Amino acid sequence: MDGKPDVVSEQPVPSPSASRLGWEEFSREIVEFFASIKLAMFLFIALAMTATIGTVIQQGERAETYVQEYGEEAYRWFLRLGFTDVYHTWWFTGLLGLLCVNSLTCFYKRFPGVWRSMRQDKVSVSRAFIQGLRNQTVLSVSESTEPVAERLVKLFGEKGYRVLAKSDPGEVTVYATKGIMGRVGAHVAHLSATVIVLGGLIGSYYGFQEFGVCLEGQTYHIPRGNFDLRVDKFWIDYHENGSVKSYNSTLTVIDQGTPTITKTITVNDPLVYKGIWFYQSSYGDAWDQIEVARLNIKEKANDKVVATVDLEWNKEKTIEGLPLKVKMTDFVADFAFNSTEKKVFSKTAEHSNPAIRLAVDERNTVQSTPWVFYHYPDLFEIKDSAYQFEFIGYQPKKFTGLQIARNPGINMVWVGCTMLVVGMTLSSLIYHRRLWAKVVPDEMGVRVYVGGTTHKSQIDFDKEFRKLTEKIQAKPLS
Incomplete structure (x- = not known):
């Protein structure tokens, strides 16, 4: 507007x-x-x-x-x-x-x-490139180009290098390399850490590890494997001085009612079935069962011991000379009573307050199931009985402690560990080294530009480079 x-x-x-x-x-x-x-x-x-x-x-x-x-x-x-x-x-x-x-x-x-760098061989390089390397030198050799180049190829090959040569107008370039796998080692070791960690995570989330207390002669169901495990035998071997030498369990796997495999396991020698490992982990005294209990039988009237008997687990015994039949039916290592459920139980696995339960038949008239205590022999007495029972000793039944585990990532962990060992070995013992030599004619013969690099172990490479240059200048034998 x-x-x-x-x-x-x-x-x-x-x-x-x-x-x-x-x-x-x-x-x-x-x-x-x-x-x-x-x-x-x-x-x-x-x-x-x-x-x-x-x-x-x-x-x-x-x-x-x-x-x-x-x-x-x-x-x-x-x-x-x-x-x-x-x-x-x-x-x-x-x-x-x-x-x-x-x-x-x-x-x-x-x-x-x-x-x-492994896939590409850098043969064609300039003189300035060679002279810019850490290890480099210029040599004058009074020979023609071809014999010097052939000598370089042979010399580098004798030192374990893979050699490539390229002839250009007016010059010859020789390239040599060895130990390329040494560059790979560190990266393999890096990758192995990932493989190990992933294997550990798989085992942690999809595997399990449990502990089982098992008694000789018993069969146990393994729900995670859907089979049964029978403990055929457990025993302890001792040194001459009485110390424990080893503890061992003979186990039998029963799959669908058929014994499949039997093996005696020891520490570090487990049984493996369906990916489940059974390790011999520990042993100890059972808290709910014993082998033998020793009793003193006294007459109440005069407190006189009339018999001393050994009772085997859950076996009735007739007492010779007395109208008695006695059987040991239960055992607890640390006696406790649940007043709500009216049940006896062992409050710990320690044998702090051991007690046995007896089934007593006296003249077929007095029948009782008293608890008899090891530390408190006079705590209870049987009403209408002429006898008092004193619990004076017992032989514990040993249990075998089994560590039961499944680790679906264990193979991956082993692969990772192998990669780690291989990677560290390659990285520590093999060094990537490269050499370049350019042979250029001049008035006195040829001028040789030599240079090289190393991935590690610079001191050793300095010595090798010096010896190589000395041999290049040496006159060949006629």
Whole structure:
């Protein structure tokens, strides 16, 4: 309206290339973060601290164990933080997951360059490239180009190098390389950590580990494998001085009613069936059964011992010379009574207050099932009986402690361990070394430009490089 042209402000249009560049920078920063050595060190320290917690604080114990040792308030915090089962907490799994990501990112970032260098032989190089290497020298040899080049090929080959030669107008270039697998070793070791961690996580979440207390002659059902396990025999071998030499269990697997496999297991020699491992873990005195109990039988009238008998477990015995039949039917190692359920039970596995239960038949008129105590012989007496029973000794029945476990990730862990050993061996014992030599004619014969690099062990390579250059200058035998 005023005669001036309208000015239209132009909004800047975002450039697709600028947007793409921003995303590339962001992704590069992400890769740098997850591949950083700082993250790896943080994760290793955090895992070490976590493992220390899992070692100091017993894992998977009953609540009363933690309350007794650390107090009730500390136990509540342990539950909140997962300290009673550290290795199955979400944050421990997260640390392992981050370690896997760190290891894989390092592999992704660094290995392609190594792989390209393995696949590509850099033969055609300039003199300036050779003279820019850490180990380099220029030699004058009074011979023609071809004999010197042939001597270089032979000399490098004798030292274990793989040699390539290229002839260009006016010069010959010789390239030699060896120990390329030494560059791979560190990356194999990186990858092995991921394989081991993944195998451990698979075993942790899809496997199990339990402890079974088993008695000789008993058969137990293994629900996770849907078969039965029979303990045929358990025994302990001793040294001459009386110390325990070994403890052993003979086990038989019964699958669908048919004995399938029998094996005697010892420590570090388990039985394996359907992927379930049965380890000989421990042994001890059973808390609910004994082999033999010894009794004194007294007359109540004069407190005189009229008989001393040994009772076998759950076998009735007729007492010679007395109108008595006695059988031992029950045993508890630490006697306790549940007044609500009216039941006797052993409150601990320790033999702190042992007691046996007898089935007494006296003249077919007095029948009783009294509990007789080892530490309190006169605590109870049988009404209308002429006799008092005194529990004076017993032979405990040994149990075999079996660790029962399935670990579906164990093969992956072994593969990872093998990769770790192979990777560390390659990285420690094999060094990637490369040599270049360019033979150029001059007025006095030829000028040889020699240079080389090594991935590790620089001192040894310096010695090898010096000896090679000395041999290049040496006159060949006619």
